[in-house]
């Protein structure tokens with residue numbers, strides 16, 4: 001009996017020693033690869049100084065080990081001023097679930113071997129100087145939920161393989177029509193890249209899409225009218241592209257939209273009166289386009305959610321509509337650099353929350369109404385380059 005007891009004890013000791021040895025070797029192995037990763041980075045802020053043999057790998061800066069400490073599961077060196085390339089050695093960190101190298105100065109390409117990290121659920125590479133294409137091997141990452149690669153110098157298209165993204169929820173990069181297959185995609189954010197070409201109508205199949213941010217790219221062509229099907233869209237930002245054509249009539253169906261920014265494009269045509277069907281709209285930004293015709297009088301006839309209305313730098317004509325006075329939550333109103341005439345409506349003083357009022361560079365006439373002096377929150381008032389007479393009220 002006693003002997004059996006001893007036997008078990010030895011077994012248990014042996015087993016725990018095995019476990020210990022396993023832990024040590026796997027972590028030692030990870031350490032070896034990570035020191036190679038370190039070697040491929042330039043590290044002016046010395047954020048990787050404590051990546052050394054002297055300390056336990058789980059205490060290294062940016063490393064997070066799983067509780068049993070067998071392997072590292074997260075590597076986060078976001079915003080560390082690192083330059084250099086993404087080391088191939090990373091491919092050996094098989095347990096990695098999160099890799100965040102965003103907001104550095106990394107250059108070179110996105111390595112295809114990242115496709116070997118089969119446990120990866122978040123891959124964040126945005127805001128670097130990476131070039132080349134997104135490798136198709138990334139599509140092998142079946143658990144990937146978040147991929148952000150925006151604000152780099154990437155080119156080409158999103159590989160078809162990524163569009164098989166059953167679990168992919170967030171994506172940054174480029175726009176292939178295949179993206180329309182990502183039925184669960186909620187956020188598509190690829191601002192500030194060199195995206196070119198048109199916006200594929202297939203994106204309108206992303207019925208879960210809530211955020212679409214393609215700002216500051218080089219996209220051209222029209223907004224697909226099919227976008228009216230994006231029933232969950234609450235944020236649409238296309239600012240700073242080369243898009244043209246009219247605001248599709250179908251936009252009036254985007255009833256969840258809170259933020260719409262189409263500024264700094266070449267959109268033309270009139271501002272549709274049906275935009276007033278956007279009953280949750282808070283930001284309506286159409287500045288610096290070629291819109292013509294009058295400002296709709298009824299923008300706040302159905303809903304008074306509008307807080308920021310930017311229509312400056314177009315070719316809008318006619319008078320400032322009295323109906324704007326219904327927009328009682330309006331905080332910023334920019335109608336500058338247009339061809340508006342007539343006088344400033346005296347009922348503007350019902351816009352109690354207004355703190356910015358920009359009307360400069362139009363053809364407005366008459367007196368500045370005393371009501372403007374009643375806007376107690378007003379911080380910025382700009383009226384120059386008009387034909388106004390009289391003094392600015394106190």
Ligand SMILES: *[C@@H]1O[C@H](CO)[C@@H](O)[C@H](O)[C@H]1NC(C)=O
Nearest residue numbers: 028031032035051052053054
């Ligand atoms: C770290 O340890 C390994 C072996 O465990 C050794 O080969 C290597 O030279 C050491 N590196 C440093 C910087 O001490």
Ligand SMILES: *[C@@H]1O[C@H](CO)[C@@H](O)[C@H](O)[C@H]1NC(C)=O
Nearest residue numbers: 050051055056059060061062
């Ligand atoms: C390594 O650096 C990080 C960040 O500066 C720090 O949180 C961590 O405690 C350091 N580890 C050791 C062992 O000094």
Ligand SMILES: *[C@@H]1O[C@H](CO)[C@@H](O)[C@H](O)[C@H]1NC(C)=O
Nearest residue numbers: 076077078079098100122124
């Ligand atoms: C990485 O660390 C930064 C702070 O240093 C944090 O803001 C960011 O959310 C982290 N990334 C992930 C994926 O947790």
Ligand SMILES: *[C@@H]1O[C@H](CO)[C@@H](O)[C@H](O)[C@H]1NC(C)=O
Nearest residue numbers: 093094095096116117118119
């Ligand atoms: C992924 O992680 C699980 C545990 O979460 C592990 O069992 C599996 O071996 C890992 N896959 C790879 C390829 O390392």
Ligand SMILES: *[C@@H]1O[C@H](CO)[C@@H](O)[C@H](O)[C@H]1NC(C)=O
Nearest residue numbers: 042083084085106107108109
């Ligand atoms: C990456 O940047 C380094 C300097 O930090 C430079 O020496 C190297 O040539 C660059 N590589 C590429 C592919 O641009």
Ligand SMILES: *[C@@H]1O[C@H](CO)[C@@H](O)[C@H](O)[C@H]1NC(C)=O
Nearest residue numbers: 088089090091092113115116
């Ligand atoms: C990545 O996986 C491929 C095949 O799946 C394999 O041939 C290659 O050796 C792996 N690379 C690394 C660095 O593990």
Ligand SMILES: *[C@@H]1O[C@H](CO)[C@@H](O)[C@H](O)[C@H]1NC(C)=O
Nearest residue numbers: 177180201202203204205226
């Ligand atoms: C949207 O998906 C349907 C089937 O799910 C497909 O027939 C249609 O072509 C897709 N539309 C676009 C514009 O890709």
Ligand SMILES: *[C@@H]1O[C@H](CO)[C@@H](O)[C@H](O)[C@H]1NC(C)=O
Nearest residue numbers: 290292293314315316317339
């Ligand atoms: C503005 O629109 C008018 C017609 O309403 C047109 O005659 C004029 O050329 C346009 N100006 C610019 C700068 O587009």
Ligand SMILES: *[C@@H]1O[C@H](CO)[C@@H](O)[C@H](O)[C@H]1NC(C)=O
Nearest residue numbers: 313314315336337338361385
């Ligand atoms: C006035 O607005 C027009 C049309 O937007 C613009 O072309 C012009 O440069 C502006 N003039 C000044 C002085 O700002």
Ligand SMILES: *[C@@H]1O[C@H](CO)[C@@H](O)[C@H](O)[C@H]1NC(C)=O
Nearest residue numbers: 317318319340341342343365
């Ligand atoms: C404003 O300009 C239009 C032409 O664009 C003109 O028909 C209208 O009479 C003008 N209104 C006022 C009040 O000057």
Ligand SMILES: *[C@@H]1O[C@H](CO)[C@@H](O)[C@H](O)[C@H]1NC(C)=O
Nearest residue numbers: 346349369370371372373374
């Ligand atoms: C300013 O507001 C006060 C109180 O709401 C009102 O009595 C007064 O007539 C207003 N003045 C002008 C010039 O609109």
